[in-house]
Amino acid sequence: MQIFPKEEIIPGGQENSRAEFLAACPEGKRPGLYLHIPFCGSKCRYCNFFSVTGKQKIPAFLTSLYQEVLLQRRVFDSFDTLYIGGGTPSILTPLQLADLLSHLRQNFEFTEDAEVTLEVNPADIDVSFLEQIRLLGINRLNIGSQSFEDKILDFLGRRHSSNQALQAIMAARQAGFDNFGIDLIYGIPGQNRHSWKMTLEQVLSLKIPHLSCYQLTVEPDTPLGKACAQGLFKMPDNDELFEFFMETSEFLEDAGYCHYEVSNFALGACRISRHNSKYWQHIPYLGLGPAAHSFDGKKRWENVRSLDSYLLRLSRGERPVENCEILTEDELQLETLFLGFRTKAGIDLKSFSEKFGFDLWTKKKHALEPLLAAGHLKITAGRLQPTRTGMALADSLALL
Template sequence: MAFALPEHALAGLGTRPFGVYVHVPFCATRCGYCDFNTYTAGELGTSASPESWLEGLRRELDLGARALGDAPAAETVFVGGGTPSLLGASGLADVLDAVRDSFGLAPGAEVTTESNPESTSPEFFSGLREAGYTRISLGMQSAASHVLKILDRTHTPGRPVAAAKEARAAGFEHVNLDVIYGTPGERTADLRASLDAVLEAGVDHVSAYSLIVEDGTALARRVRHGELPAPDEDVLAADYELIDSVLSAAGLSWYEVSNWAASEAAACRHNLGYWRGGDWWGAGPGAHSHVGGVRWWNVKHPARYATALADGGSPEADREVLTPDEQAFERIMLELRLAEGLPVSALTADGAREAEAAVAEGLLDAGALAGKQRCVLTFRGRLLADGLVRRLAP
């Protein structure tokens, strides 16, 4: 199947941020809460391998470069998964070389890889620096062993802090730690201990996500069978308040509802591209892409992915062309999450009236709306952002 995009999608290419996302589908074990497109070696058997995946990736990136024509060089690259660090530094170097060969890298490009703390080492981080990576994102989730056990995480509680320090020692200025809060059985003291560990690690970026019980996961089955309670909304709100208070006091400011950074330079530019309506090519099994209001996604299984590309076709599974109303809704949904906020000009007249009402309810900052004509969430607004989006959207 040939791949092509409509002319209207390509028309503004280069005027919006452009990045490349690479999905690594391999994991050593499956975490009970995760619904990402991942596979263990036992699940794949001999049907797919890192080698066949990498060969497919090279082919897809070449396909992408041809399809986009005069696409700008990648301003950001984000290697996610799955567990990219299972590829080792040399494997991740091959991934970045494939992106360079197809799209090229813009000067000063941000290049991030996710890593499981247990599959990293000082040598691993040194190899990534040499390969050209500029940013590391480590999955910490919690510093409490009993919380990690519920999440089916295999790393030891102290390993993420050690890994973050190793990354910094290898020359990585930008290091992120991921935290999950609201896990059944997590106490306030456990969350405080996790935040203390984050601060000890000396990272310049933190992502904190409330636990979501996704359908089809092992965690969902345990909740459904009554083995574990569902996350409590009041507890999640109190946890978020604690996280924001501790991180803010330590000099990490929120720039997106779930993300805090020590400086503007420390913010994740790749994710900002998503939130600001940029373009990106998502390569790998199950990866999603977006260019000019067209969104598409790849087949999920690594074997089908590699075969489609080896046969000279496209791994695309399906696509959608967003209507103007859908694009307006997504802009409000994404930009409102940012500390810089959303311009009032992006709203309809009804939406602008709702914004005024939201100010009176303490959900939007009055000064930002009156002075800068921007919708900027207050702290209370951050807690209720999803509902506010539905009110502001056409």
């Protein structure tokens, strides 16, 4: 089967080819599909993701999304992951989700074992909702818990309570989901390492299959960022954040979790997020919806960060692409290092050499040896891997 018809043009006006696609997607590494659902019941104080509040424009958005599906259905051949994120995708009804998945299956090919993830807010879901969406083929959940402390949830501006977060986890199990994860945030003003450890102990008691632990980032244009700039609270310093990270990693790994990416932990390889792993492994993906990003192995493009512009462009039959860039070899190398050093697997030196035409160890030995000596990196079975301290410093390791 030909993946791209002859002379097919992708966003940005650059021609693509089957050969380029196969080079970017080696055997066993199919692309992933991401959908951005830009609606929320309310806006969290820390959130910098693109979203709008209210449900009024959901029908118009879905109509436009289906039009984008038609325009993009030949970019990639088939997918083995689908991630529906946002925003708050659980704001959609089971009927709307059923219609959405039907459109996707009519226009895209998915492997039989495809991982299909839906992000959910604990305030939106109950057992009945989850049972209905599981019957649609959604087989993985990501629950936006963020904390089990009400005072922390209030500070973050979340619209659910700690009890609702716990109820959501129990509802997921009752509905038959054995593959799900929760998000938690640390480094929050008023949160100390003792209370954070109590949260992690609660995670262990609940036997959560997958856990994402994110350090709070205060973005300037968010309500939290503005409050911080006014001196209304003080963020933890870098040394304290480093201790949060190190203690979290050690505690969860001692409990049997695999710390497979800077912010992510899984109870066994079968619970690793297959979709998100594509981003860290530089595997191509297609993003649909406003502000969604796509990557084909060499080119990256981004949709407009405006719901109204997104609706208008698609009503005219236009792709809603705002920016497109072709990455240079140097940029691809840097991204490969940057993303690889965020993961426990690290960089496969042989694969890196085959992809970029030079031996990383030979060329960067002068920079790598001090990092190995300091205990930030190690070499195991031909892989250059970050240690726990290396993962804490992952962003700087790539600047070899």
